[in-house]
Amino acid sequence: MTRHVPPHDRNCANGWDLHCHTVYSDGTKTPAELITLAHDLGLHGVAITDHDTTAGWADAARQAEAVGLPLLRGTEITAEDGAVSVHMLAYQYDPKNEAITELFRATRLARVERAKRMVARLAEDFPISWESVTAQAKQGKKTTVGRPHMADALVAAGVYATRSDAFAGAISGTSKYYIPTPSPSTHEVVRTVREAGGVSVIAHPGDRARNRVLLSDRQIRDLAAEGLGGLEVWHRGNDEEQRRRLLGLADELGLLVTGGSDWHGAGKPNLLGENLTDDATVAEIVRRGAIPLVG
Ligand code: AMP
Ligand code: FE
Ligand code: FE
Ligand code: ZN
Numbered sequence: 222m223t224r225h226v227p228p229h230d231r232n233c234a235n236g237w238d239l240h241c242h243t244v245y246s247d248g249t250k251t252p253a254e255l256i257t258l259a260h261d262l263g264l265h266g267v268a269i270t271d272h273d274t275t276a277g278w279a280d281a282a283r284q285a286e287a288v289g290l291p292l293l294r295g296t297e298i299t300a301e302d303g304a305v306s307v308h309m310l311a312y313q314y315d316p317k318n319e320a321i322t323e324l325f326r327a328t329r330l331a332r333v334e335r336a337k338r339m340v341a342r343l344a345e346d347f348p349i350s351w352e353s354v355t356a357q358a359k360q361g362k363k364t365t366v367g368r369p370h371m372a373d374a375l376v377a378a379g380v381y382a383t384r385s386d387a388f389a390g391a392i393s394g395t396s397k398y399y400i401p402t403p404s405p406s407t408h409e410v411v412r413t414v415r416e417a418g419g420v421s422v423i424a425h426p427g428d429r430a431r432n433r434v435l436l437s438d439r440q441i442r443d444l445a446a447e448g449l450g451g452l453e454v455w456h457r458g459n460d461e462e463q464r465r466r467l468l469g470l471a472d473e474l475g476l477l478v479t480g481g482s483d484w485h486g487a488g489k490p491n492l493l494g495e496n497l498t499d500d501a502t503v504a505e506i507v508r509r510g511a512i513p514l515v516g
Contacts, residue, residue: 234263236497239293240270240310240424240453240481242488244359245277246297247369249486252281255493256290262494266291266503266516268312268481272365273299273328275316285516292515293506297424298414299328302407302440305432307423309410310453310479313510314419321417324405329365331403336366342398343391349374367402368392369488384488407440411447418511420450422479427463428456435463438470445474450509455480455496477502 241255242248250258252269259267269281269292278294285292295312314321340354349371357373358364372387381387391398405413407423414421423444426436441452453459454467455478471478480496483489507514 236499237266237503238264238482238494239268239479239498241267241484242271243269243277245274245363246271246365247367247485247488249488252277253284256281256284256288258493260288260290264494265500268293268295270295270297270310272297272367273325274365276363282515290516294512298410299402299404300407300410301404302436305434305436307407307436309407310422310424311414312420312506313512314414314417315511318417320413324413328404333366335400335402339398339400340371343371347375347380347391348378407444408447411444411449415448420506420509422451422453424453425456425458426452427460427467428458430458441470442474445476449476451477451479453481454478456483457491477505
């Protein structure tokens with residue numbers, strides 16, 4: 222499904238992009254390229270948020286120091302809440318914390334097993350293999366492997382023209398080849414991020430293209446009671462009605478309101494800086510977090 226979205230929801234230079242992927246998950250650019258692009262755009266700063274890993278943090282920090290661009294360190298964690306698949310952004314936590322290290326280790330192991338099973342199903346009907354899929358992971362075993370890499374292998378094999386076409390076809394969540402990613406619960410993620418001294422934010426909570434059933438108000442209230450930090454309201458997946466609902470919940474529950482592009486380089490149409498977070502909100506995330514701001 223394609224939806225018309227204005228190229229920039231907010232003034233491009235006036236804030237932080239808190240949702241960006243690199244080659245350490247399913248983005249196509251390196252952390253250094255992310256930092257350089259954000260600096261050129263005049264953003265106040267960015268967060269690196271690869272899926273289920275901190276592997277890109279060091280590269281991003283090095284470049285952020287070099288060009289003098291402030292950087293938040295984060296991760297987009299795959300979780301589930303009942304039948305709803307949920308992405309949670311976690312910022313400024315201690316990456317050495319044992320609980321969160323173990324959570325990532327388990328998730329990444331489960332992801333690889335799931336990917337292998339899904340690729341085996343696809344390989345029955347398409348000219349791809351586990352080798353051709355992992356060849357798409359730009360940082361080898363450090364890259365969090367997922368459906369985007371299967372999509373890229375299908376494109377490389379000439380089955381589809383683009384990654385998005387593959388997502389509309391064989392690797393969509395409704396295809397017969399699809400297998401869900403086994404994930405920790407949202408409650409486990411909120412508790413673990415809090416234990417590790419970080420701030421958790423529900424990513425694109427109103428994105429109906431991702432989930433036919435969204436998190437209910439009740440589910441969000443329960444997570445807030447457990448220590449959830451915020452809601453990513455400014456994201457192209459949340460329509461106007463959802464934005465209003467989420468702003469209301471944030472107000473009621475005292476949650477932070479964040480924004481981000483969900484930039485994946487050439488892997489998605491989302492433009493760096495198309496949605497932003499204001500300076501005061503970022504300052505509060507840094508104040509609550511366990512590690513210093515870089516850059
Ligand atoms: P997985 O976690 O392996 O099921 O893969 C889901 C990932 O695929 C998400 O993190 C998205 O970034 C990516 N994705 C989902 N839909 C699309 C799409 N239409 N085009 C490109 N990437 C997508
Ligand atoms: Fe992604
Ligand atoms: Fe996401
Ligand atoms: Zn994302």
